[in-house]
Amino acid sequence: MAAERKVSLERNTAETKISLSIDLDGTGKYQVDTGCGFLNHMLELFARHGRFDLTLKCDGDTQVDYHHTTEDIGIALGQAILEALGDKKGIRRYGSFLLPMDETLVMTALDLSGRSYLVMDVDIPTEKVGDFDTELVKEFMTALSSNSRMTLHFKMFHGENSHHIIEAMFKGLGRALGEAVSIDEKYKNEIPSTKGVL
Template identity: 40%
Template sequence: MNRTTRVDRETKESKVHVEVDLDGSGRSDIATGVGFFDHMLASFARHALVDLTVATDGDTHIDAHHTVEDTAIVLGRALHEALGDKQGIRRFGDALVPLDEALVQCAVDVSGRPYCVHVGEPDGQAYVVIGGGTGAAYPGSLTRHVFETLAFHAQVAVHVRVLSGRDPHHLVEAQFKAFARAFRDAVAPDPRETGVPSTKGTL
C-alpha cells in the first residue's frame, strides 16, 4: 500500500509544496519562514512517524497568518490524498501527552466528515507571540486555526483538549504532539480490518 502524495498550491499570498509518506519514520524537511511553526510541523512528523517535506514561500513581511494557514490547507489536502480509500486503517486514535507542566488530550476520527473541537487553552494564550528573530513570529491564536484547517482539508474529526499548562511554547507543542500520536494511531493499519472501517462501507 503506497500512502504517499505531493500537493502544490499557489496564490498571491503564498506558494506551498508538501510531500507526505504516511508510512515513514518521522523524517522532515520543513521551511515555512515561521520558525516556531517549522518546529511544530517537525514535531508532528516525528511523533506521527510521517515523512514530511514542506516548502512555503509566503508573505511573512505582513505577518505569519497567510503562511501558516496556507501551509495547513496543503498539508490537510496531502494527508487526505495519502489516505486513499482508507481500507484497512484503525480509523480512531487518541492520545494523552504531557510536556512538563502542560497536558493535552487529542482524539482523531478519520471519518470523512471534517470537524474540530478545540478547548481549554488558558485565557490570554491566543494573544501570546512566540518566536520571531529571522522569521515571522507565531501568534498563539493560530493554533486553533491550524487544527480547524487541518480537520477540514484532511476530512477528519479532531478534538483537542488542553487540560493544563502555563508555558506558551509547551501549550502549543503538547497539542501538536498529541495530535501526531492520535493521528498515527488512527491511520495505522489494522491487521484484522479487511475493508473500510465503517458500516456504510465508505469513509
C-alpha cells in the same frame, strides 16, 4: 503495504507558494521550511511523533504576518493526508493520545470519519510565542481538519506555558494521527464503517 500512501502536491496562491510531500508510512524524517521558526518546530514535532516523512517548503507573505502561511499549510497538509489515505481500507480510523509536557497535559482525539469538525478546548495564555501569533494555532487546526475531513478534538487539562501547550498539541496530533492511519491487519481489506465508506 499493498500501496504507497505517499503524496506530493503544490498549492500556489497570490499569498503563498507551497510544495509538500508526505509519506504516512515513513520513519519520521522531515525537512521543513515555512519562513517561521516556531511553525517549523511544531511541524517537525508532528512528523517525528507521527512517524511521517514530511517535506515542506512555503514561500509566504511573512512580511505581513504568518496568517496566510499557517492557514495555507494546514489546507495543503490536510489535502495531502486525505489523498494519501485513499479509500481508507484497513485503517484504524480512530486515534488518541494524552500528552504530558512539564506542567502541561493535553489530550488529542481524532476520527478520520470523512466529516470535518474541530473542538479546541485549550487556553493559550499569551498572544505570541516568539513572533508567532498563538491564535493561528486554531487557524491551522481548522484548515487541517476541514481539508482532511477529520473530526479533531483537543482538551487541555492543565497548562501555563504557551510554548508547552502548543507543542503538546502538535505532538499529540502526530501520535493520534499515526495511530489512526495505521493498518489493522485483522481488517486490512475492510472499510472501518457500517456505511461501507468513509
